Amino acid sequence: MNFAGMNYLAIVIAAVAGFAFGSVYYMALSGPWLKAVEKTREQLMPSGKPKPGPFIVSIVALVVMAWVLAGTIGHLGQGQVTLVNGVISALFVWVGFVATALSVNYAFGGRKAMLTVIDGGHWLGVLVIQGAVIGAMGV
Numbered sequence: 001m002n003f004a005g006m007n008y009l010a011i012v013i014a015a016v017a018g019f020a021f022g023s024v025y026y027m028a029l030s031g032p033w034l035k036a037v038e039k040t041r042e043q044l045m046p047s048g049k050p051k052p053g054p055f056i057v058s059i060v061a062l063v064v065m066a067w068v069l070a071g072t073i074g075h076l077g078q079g080q081v082t083l084v085n086g087v088i089s090a091l092f093v094w095v096g097f098v099a100t101a102l103s104v105n106y107a108f109g110g111r112k113a114m115l116t117v118i119d120g121g122h123w124l125g126v127l128v129i130q131g132a133v134i135g136a137m138g139v
Helices: 008-028 028-036 052-074 083-108 115-137
Strands: none
Touching: 008 028, 008 052, 008 115, 028 115, 052 083, 052 115, 083 115
16 A cells, blocks of 8 residues: 555554554553652542543554654665564664653653653654564554
8 A cells, every 4th residue: 555655554554553552552561650759540530530631642653653654665776675674773863862862851851761661662662663664564
């Protein structure tokens, strides 16, 4: 499903896979994450139900992230869009942009180091999964 040089099916699958990873990741680390943000479940969900807003923002952001990553991987050149190069590109993007920005923002915000580790690990996983999907399916 290529259109204007982009494989939009790969982008959608990468976004959904990243969202699924995040769901499992934060369910597994909900206790440590709550402690790191110094909140309780009740504070975040006073009605007992999660608010839909953050989930909508998340899926839109993941689609944009997958689209930009596909563009970045596509710049490797013809014949270079592979699963391995997708993962390598994702690692470079994470180290160069996500880990650095997260670290700076959390340091100035006085956030706990564990929050940086937990959230950084999430974005590392998301980008590696997205890079693998996009690299395997092509941009």
